[in-house]
Amino acid sequence: MVTVVGNLGMITLIVLSSHLHNPMYYFLSSLSFIDFCQSTIVTPKILVSFLAEKNLISYPGCMTQLYFFIIFGIAECHTLGVMAYDRYVAIFNPLLYNVTMSYKICSVLISGVYVFGVFSASVLTGFVTKIRFHESGVINHYFCDLPPLLKLACSNTYISELLILVFGTVNIFVPILTIITSYISIFTSIMRIQSTEGRSKAFSTCSSHISAVAVFYGSAAFMYLQPSSVSSMEQGKVSSVFYTTVVPMLNPLIYSLRKKDVSVALKKILQRKKFMFQK
Structure with missing residues (x-):
């Protein structure tokens, strides 16, 4: 609930507040959309499993979850990089900021992030679908992710592991x-x-961007940049909790608490609504 309200609230606030219509907040709204989608891919299935007391998923459902998880995971990686570049332009050359980060350039950067996410997910998921798995099909994880899926393989996974390392x-x-x-x-x-x-x-x-980067990249690197012989699934499950549930929940809080513009915009909207009700 905190994740959904926080991210959708951030997007709504940016759309409704005209003084937040600048590149930094365009990228922030895209990040909030990614976090909302990322948590929606994983969390509802977990909650259903808790209620049903059975953690079951079909093979098509598993591949679908994996595909969209990779898209939005990679999109978040590059969105955080784009946001760092945006801050560099704003501070290093503020007089040319509106020209360098025009609406057209922002649209190209945001679109490129999603296009590369779709490309990466298509390649990685495509190779995973060609792998034969053991009949038991018990994934040592709480959602369908690449490393735990490869542990179930009964065919050669060298190409898939190499692709994970390259794309990672x-x-x-x-x-x-x-x-x-x-x-x-x-x-x-x-x-x-x-x-x-x-x-x-x-x-x-x-400061808020640095905080978000540290939590996300730290947990993601711990999961994906270790050889399969070294990595532990139990440790991987702990780290993946951060970038699938904790990070999407924390990002709106980090940006709303540390950005004065966001709190000012929220107060203005609440005052406007209060005035309308009184009238």
Whole structure:
């Protein structure tokens, strides 16, 4: 409930508040949409399993869950990278910000994130469907994910494991390198600001994004960037809880608590609604 209300509330607030119609909040609304979808893919099935006391899923249902989970997981990776680049442009070259991050460029970046997510999911899921699995079909996990599925394979999984490592490396390290490069430039620019107030304001625009990045990438890297011989499914289940349930729940809270613009916009909308009711 917190995840659904938080993310849909964030999207609604950005749509209704005209002064939030800028690139940073366009990307934030996209992130909220991804988090909403990501949690919707996993959490409802878990809740049904708790109520029914049977954790069953059909093979088509498992492949469908896996496909959409990969799409939105990869989309979140690259969205966080794009948001870091947006903060770099805003702080490093504020006078050209509206030109560099125009509506057209923002649309291309957001579309590219989803297109690459669909491409990656199609390749990875396509190879998984060609694998033969043991008849027992008991997945040591709470949803259909790549590493636990490969543990059930009774055919050669070398290509699939190689693809997971390649796509995992690309989808984690490319955004991380973008984030690191952007923040090195950002901190260099902030250090040149003379006033303490100016530095504090610049840091505040980045703090919420850094918090979201640390939780998401830390848990994702722990799950996907270990060889199958080293990784533990029990540890993997714990880390995957963070990026499938905890991160989607925390992101709206992190951004709403640390962004003054969001709290101001919420107060204005509530005051507007209160005025309408009184009238």
